[in-house]
Amino acid sequence: SSVxxxxxxxxxxxxxxxxxxxxxxxxxxxxxxxxxxxxxQAPVLVIHFDSDRPSGIPERFSGxxxxxxxxxxxxxVGAGDEADYYCQVWDSNSDHVVFGGGTKLTVL
Amino acid sequence: xxQLAESGGGVVQPGRSLRLSCAASGFIFSNYDMHWxxxxxxxxxxxxxxxxxxxxxxxxxxxxxxxxxxxxxxxKNTLYLxxxxxKPEDTAVYHCAKGPMTAMLDYWGRGTLVTVSS
Numbered sequence: 666s667s668v669x670x671x672x673x674x675x676x677x678x679x680x681x682x683x684x685x686x687x688x689x690x691x692x693x694x695x696x697x698x699x700x701x702x703x704x705x706q707a708p709v710l711v712i713h714f715d716s717d718r719p720s721g722i723p724e725r726f727s728g729x730x731x732x733x734x735x736x737x738x739x740x741x742v743g744a745g746d747e748a749d750y751y752c753q754v755w756d757s758n759s760d761h762v763v764f765g766g767g768t769k770l771t772v773l
Numbered sequence: 774x775x776q777l778a779e780s781g782g783g784v785v786q787p788g789r790s791l792r793l794s795c796a797a798s799g800f801i802f803s804n805y806d807m808h809w810x811x812x813x814x815x816x817x818x819x820x821x822x823x824x825x826x827x828x829x830x831x832x833x834x835x836x837x838x839x840x841x842x843x844x845x846x847x848x849k850n851t852l853y854l855x856x857x858x859x860k861p862e863d864t865a866v867y868h869c870a871k872g873p874m875t876a877m878l879d880y881w882g883r884g885t886l887v888t889v890s891s
Contacts, residue, residue, distance in 0.1 A: 698877035700818075707777075707868065707881040708810075708818070719879065751818050755875040760832045762808065762820035762878075 667695075667756040669765035676771040683742050685768045687735040687752030695754045697735040699728060702767075703748045711750075712737060739770070747772050775799040775880040777869050782885030785859055795852040795869030795882060803827075803847040806874040809854045811865035812884070821867070822854065823874050830874070837863075859889045 670688040677683045687697060699712040710719050712728035715735065725740045739746055752765040781793040795807070809821040822833045822843040831843050842855040852869050866886050872878035 696876060700878075702818070705883070707883045708870075708878075709881070710877055710879050713877040713879070749817075753877070757875070761834065762810075762823065764810075764818045764820060767817035 667754055667758075667761075667763045669752055669754065669763055671750075671752060671765040671768045673766070674769045674771065676773055677742050678773045679743060681742055683739045683746070683770055685737045685739075685750050685770065687737070687765050688733055689735075689754070690733060692733050692735050692754070693731045695730075697728070697730050698753045699726075699737045700751045700753065701746075701748045702751065708751070742770075742772055744772050746770060775871065777871065777880060777882035779867060779869055779882045779885040782867065782887045784888045784890060786891050787859060787861060787889055789859055790855070790857045791859060791887060793854040793856065793867055793869075793885060793887070795854075797850045797852065797869075797871070800871065800880075802845075802850040805871050807843075807845060807852045808870045808872060808878055809843060809852075809867060810870055810878070810881075811863075811867045813862075813865045819865070824852070825874060832874075856887070859887075861889050863887065864889045 696714040700708040702708040711726045715730035716728040727738045749767045751767045776798045778796045808823045824843045840858045844853045866884040868884040870878035870881040
């Protein structure tokens with residue numbers, strides 16, 4: 666099945682832009698979804714189908730996907746954005762949902 | 774609004790069974806595929822299983838195939854996960870989630886903790 670590779674951690678200063686990558690074979694041909702997960706809370710969908718924002722998600726969250734890499738971009742990062750972020754695809758070859766390993770975003 | 778509430782977690786010995794439930798509200802449950810996803814303490818999210826909106830299709834992660842069974846009761850708006858032959862490595866917080874089988878999981882519950890230990 667698909668393997669999705671994320672950096673284990675990303676650190677940014679408040680107000681700056683965080684970029685979290687998700688790598689996988691021919692990822693640009695699949696719909697990539699992104700989740701924010703804070704400890705003890707339910708994960709929240711922040712981007713679906715590469716770049717679409719669900720209702721209620723701030724415009725600061727955006728996504729892109731091309732070639733073998735999808736990217737979640739969070740602009741104007743604040744302390745409230747500290748969380749683990751996961752990318753996800755559906756692997757049609759195995760009929761499995763696949764998650765990346767997750768990236769811990771730290772706001773310095 | 775959409776609400777998903779898991780229950781049934783606890784401490785269980787290796788080899789024993791446990792059934793998790795997920796009570797759904799705020800949407801037409803019978804219209805949607807439903808998933809179970811787990812998180813081992815200190816690790817990332819791991820997909821466990823999905824059931825189609827009509828219950829006709831189920832798919833499982835390789836690590837639980839043959840041991841876990843996902844099911845649903847549309848009259849009770851409830852999703853289930855029957856877990857048999859539990860192993861210590863099944864220790865995790867188990868989340869239920871709503872979403873198209875081949876796309877995103879758009880709403881999640883907060884999870885229930887399962888601890889497999891002697």
